Amino acid sequence: MTLLIEADREAGFLDWQRxxxxxxxxxxxRWWADPEVDPAEVLYVFCYAPExxxxxRFPNLRLICSASVGVDNIVTDGTWxxxxxxxxxxxxxxxxxxxxxxxxxxLSINLNLPRIxxxxxTRTWDKVxxxxxxxxxxxxxxxxxxxxxxxAQSLRDFGFSTAGWSRTRKSLPGIESFVGSEELQPFLQRAxxxxxxxxxxxxxxxxxxxxxxARLPVGAGLVNVGRGSxxxxxxxxxxxxxxxxxxxxxxxxxxxxxxxxDPLWGHPKVxxxxxxxxxxSRESRARYAASVIAAFERGDDVPNRFDxxxxx
Amino acid sequence: MTLLIEADREAGFLDWQRxxxxxxxxxxxRWWADPEVDPAEVLYVFCYAPExxxxxRFPNLRLICSASVGVDNIVTDGTWxxxxxxxxxxxxxxxxxxxxxxxxxxLSINLNLPRIxxxxxTRTWDKVxxxxxxxxxxxxxxxxxxxxxxxAQSLRDFGFSTAGWSRTRKSLPGIESFVGSEELQPFLQRAxxxxxxxxxxxxxxxxxxxxxxARLPVGAGLVNVGRGSxxxxxxxxxxxxxxxxxxxxxxxxxxxxxxxxDPLWGHPKVxxxxxxxxxxSRESRARYAASVIAAFERGDDVPNRFDxxxxx
Numbered sequence: 001m002t003l004l005i006e007a008d009r010e011a012g013f014l015d016w017q018r019x020x021x022x023x024x025x026x027x028x029x030r031w032w033a034d035p036e037v038d039p040a041e042v043l044y045v046f047c048y049a050p051e052x053x054x055x056x057r058f059p060n061l062r063l064i065c066s067a068s069v070g071v072d073n074i075v076t077d078g079t080w081x082x083x084x085x086x087x088x089x090x091x092x093x094x095x096x097x098x099x100x101x102x103x104x105x106x107l108s109i110n111l112n113l114p115r116i117x118x119x120x121x122t123r124t125w126d127k128v129x130x131x132x133x134x135x136x137x138x139x140x141x142x143x144x145x146x147x148x149x150x151x152a153q154s155l156r157d158f159g160f161s162t163a164g165w166s167r168t169r170k171s172l173p174g175i176e177s178f179v180g181s182e183e184l185q186p187f188l189q190r191a192x193x194x195x196x197x198x199x200x201x202x203x204x205x206x207x208x209x210x211x212x213x214a215r216l217p218v219g220a221g222l223v224n225v226g227r228g229s230x231x232x233x234x235x236x237x238x239x240x241x242x243x244x245x246x247x248x249x250x251x252x253x254x255x256x257x258x259x260x261x262d263p264l265w266g267h268p269k270v271x272x273x274x275x276x277x278x279x280x281s282r283e284s285r286a287r288y289a290a291s292v293i294a295a296f297e298r299g300d301d302v303p304n305r306f307d308x309x310x311x312x
Numbered sequence: 313m314t315l316l317i318e319a320d321r322e323a324g325f326l327d328w329q330r331x332x333x334x335x336x337x338x339x340x341x342r343w344w345a346d347p348e349v350d351p352a353e354v355l356y357v358f359c360y361a362p363e364x365x366x367x368x369r370f371p372n373l374r375l376i377c378s379a380s381v382g383v384d385n386i387v388t389d390g391t392w393x394x395x396x397x398x399x400x401x402x403x404x405x406x407x408x409x410x411x412x413x414x415x416x417x418x419l420s421i422n423l424n425l426p427r428i429x430x431x432x433x434t435r436t437w438d439k440v441x442x443x444x445x446x447x448x449x450x451x452x453x454x455x456x457x458x459x460x461x462x463x464a465q466s467l468r469d470f471g472f473s474t475a476g477w478s479r480t481r482k483s484l485p486g487i488e489s490f491v492g493s494e495e496l497q498p499f500l501q502r503a504x505x506x507x508x509x510x511x512x513x514x515x516x517x518x519x520x521x522x523x524x525x526a527r528l529p530v531g532a533g534l535v536n537v538g539r540g541s542x543x544x545x546x547x548x549x550x551x552x553x554x555x556x557x558x559x560x561x562x563x564x565x566x567x568x569x570x571x572x573x574d575p576l577w578g579h580p581k582v583x584x585x586x587x588x589x590x591x592x593s594r595e596s597r598a599r600y601a602a603s604v605i606a607a608f609e610r611g612d613d614v615p616n617r618f619d620x621x622x623x624x
Contacts, residue, residue: 096445103446103470104423107416116585117429123577125569125586133408134415134466154446158415158470257437265435273428274437 003293004058006032006047006067016046019286024293046289049073055080063087063296065289069094069147069278070227071306072200085296086306091288093280095150098197101277102151102223103158105249106139106193109221114247114269131219131246132192134159140191142207143198143226144170144177145312146304147278151195163187167310188215193223199312200227210235213245221247225277228253233264240269251277315605316370318344318359318379328358331598336605358601361385367392375399375608377601381406381459381590382539383618384512397608398618403592403600407462410509410590414463414535415470417561417583418451418505421533426559426581443531443558444504446471452503454519455510455538456482456489457624458616459590463507475499479622500527505535511624512539522547525557533559537589540565545576552581563589 003020007013013031020029027044030037042058048067055064056079064086066074071088074080112128119126137160141148144166156162156174163176165187170177178187188194194216198204208222208231216222222245224231233254239245249271250264256275264270296302306312315332319325325343332341339356342349354370360379367376368391376398378386383400386392424440431438449472453460456478468474468486475488477499482489490499500506506528510516520534520543528534534557536543545566551557561583562576568587576582608614618624 093445096447097442100419100422100442100446104416104419107412107419110412111416116583117432119586120429120577120584121433123570123572123574127586127588127591129588129591130409130412133405134412135408154470158466258435260435262435265432271428272432274431274439276439276441279439279441 001027001043002030002037002041003027003044003046004030004032004037004042006045006050016282016286019282020046020290022283023287023290027290027293044293047074050077052077053079055084063293063302065089065292067285067289070200071312072227075306075308075311082308085302087289087292087302088304088306088312089280089285089288090146090304091280091284093284094278095147097280098147098225098278099151099154101251102195102197102225103154105223105225105251105271106137106155106160106195106221107134108249108271109193109223109247110134110137112247113249113271114267117271118268135161136192137161138163138190138192139195140165140178140187140193141195141197143196145197145199147225148195148197151197163190184212185215188212189217191216191220193221195223196226196230198226198230199310200229201311203311205229206232208232208236210238213239216245218244219246221245221249223249225251228256237263237267240267245269247271249273251275313338313355314340314342314349314353315356315358316342316344316349316354318357318362328594328598331594332358332602334595335599335602339602339605356605359386362389364389365391367396375605375614377401377604379597379601382512383624384539387618387620387623394620397614399601399604399614400616400618400624401592401597401600402458402616403596405592405596406590407459409592410459410537411463411466413563413589414507414509414537415466417535417537417563418449418467418472418507418533419446420561420583421505421535421559422446422449424559425561425583426579429583430580447473448504449473450475450502450504451507452477452490452499452505453507453509455508457509457511459537460507460509463509475502496524497527500524501529503528503532505533507535508538508542510538510542511622512541513623515623517541518544520544520548522550525551528557530556531558533557533561535561537563540568549575549579552579557581559583561585563587 005016017029039058043062046065061084069089110132111130115128139160139162141152141164144164152162152164152175165178169179247269251273317328329341351370355374358377373396381401422444423442427440451472453464453476456476464474464476464487477490481491559581563585
């Protein structure tokens with residue numbers, strides 16, 4: 001039983017191989033770029049952004065495990081074998097890291113981190129006043145999947161007034177649930193900090209438009225940990241420049257890596273991080289993928305399966 | 313009944329006056345620098361760092377309210393009238409802001425904020441990996457007064473494994489209590505992040521010495537929100553440079569403002585902020601001071617009173 005692993009470099013593959021050998025000793029672990037692998041022997045693949053057409057070339061493929069929570073890099077390939085179950089990364093470390101990052105980003109917006117960073121860079125003693133305390137802050141989470149629900153619960157436990165927006169009603173204690181397009185406006189109007197954790201689907205492209213950003217209260221902040229494509233960057237920049245929004249923490253971008261000459265790097269109200277919010281360790285992700293493959297082998301339902309109707 | 317307010321500039325005084333008029337309409341509010349104030353009419357003062365000798369010149373002084381939690385700027389004046397009650401700032405907003413800052417600082421150390429900031433400054437796509445997740449992080453709080461206890465409880469609620477060190481045993485649910493010099497070593501050995509919230513007294517000067525910093529586990533981080541004098545900066549810098557410590561978030565310094573040529577501003581593992589961690593709004597501090605004065609007038613015990621034996 002061969003598991004094929006997508007990795008840019010051999011060193012990365014060897015490290016994944018070490019992790020999978022421990023988690024799934026019965027699997028034969030081979031590298032994506034190994035020319036000696038017979039496509040017919042590949043039963044499982046573990047990938048993030050396979051080159052278009054590649055996934056359709058494994059006639060005996062049983063299951064695709066995404067190395068990431070998002071699978072848009074896989075399903076945008078029109079030739080991917082849609083009859084094969086596709087599983088999104090769901091290890092608990094991914095959700096924990098995302099929730100840590102989101103808490104940090106919300107606190108960074110409240111403390112005005114861009115101005116604090118500028119003060120340090122220019123060696124200026126600048127007694128920046130925090131914009132709000134935690135109990136004064138209403139956070140709204142767009143997208144209440146695994147990651148959104150975990151982040152919402154952490155923020156609630158820490159004392160933020162927390163709400164979530166999703167396509168179906170959620171009942172998490174102490175977290176207000178908003179649903180569908182008719183409840184989007186009241187949801188946005190109460191979000192001192194908006195956290196975007198939407199899935200990357202055709203419907204969510206430019207979800208954060210000029211009009212929707214304008215619905216946020218004056219002085220609100222934005223945290224984007226979904227996809228770069230969710231945000232109309234021009235509208236965001238205008239809202240920051242006009243003072244309508246106080247700050248943004250952005251971890252994802254339309255084109256990654258973000259180009260060195262992109263104005264976002266130097267914007268005085270923006271914190272840029274390099275798509276690092278939820279990156280779990282290889283050990284933890286390999287253990288999760290191994291557990292999914294084992295469940296599949298036993299004939300059990302596999303968790304976190306891509307649903308082509310929802311699009312994630 | 314005159315309350316005299318220390319403020320550098322008249323504009324600052326006028327804003328304090330506005331806040332106190334709302335909180336204590338019966339008090340006559342005068343400015344520290346007003347030459348027409350008769351020292352004999354001053355019954356109360358609200359101050360942070362009065363010039364030495366000044367406090368002894370009010371013959372009818374009943375109470376001194378500190379605008380800050382620390383009173384070392386007041387009691388280091390050898391001539392201050394020690395028979396007059398001195399009250400430290402204890403408004404809940406101060407504790408909330410401190411606790412927000414401490415949470416942000418702990419998360420910033422876990423996420424390796426100095427490296428994230430460097431990446432943004434140099435426009436480098438650098439997928440920095442977080443050092444630890446919250447449940448993996450043991451935080452130790454040095455000093456469990458009002459501020460330390462509030463910060464410890466917030467960190468505990470957020471899932472950090474939290475302990476406190478103090479001179480007397482504390483029993484806060486879920487927070488391990490370490491006491492006195494014999495329990496300092498085990499306390500330091502379990503602190504992945506050490507938060508210094510000690511009071512500024514002669515005994516706590518250079519408390520964080522080379523020897524004590526060496527007791528922290530490899531890769532530990534330091535958050536200093538106590539006093540600049542608590543840290544042996546040379547020893548801290550050496551511990552960061554050797555890799556024994558992974559990072560530091562410093563809000564207080566021996567000399568403030570921190571000089572523009574101070575190497576801490578540019579240290580690749582240090583976040584510098586400008587003594588802003590716990591600054592509450594004037595409204596909130598004025599309300600607290602007014603409530604203390606009212607309690608005193610009624611003959612009630614005043615809270616947060618300076619104890620000359622403890623030194624804070």
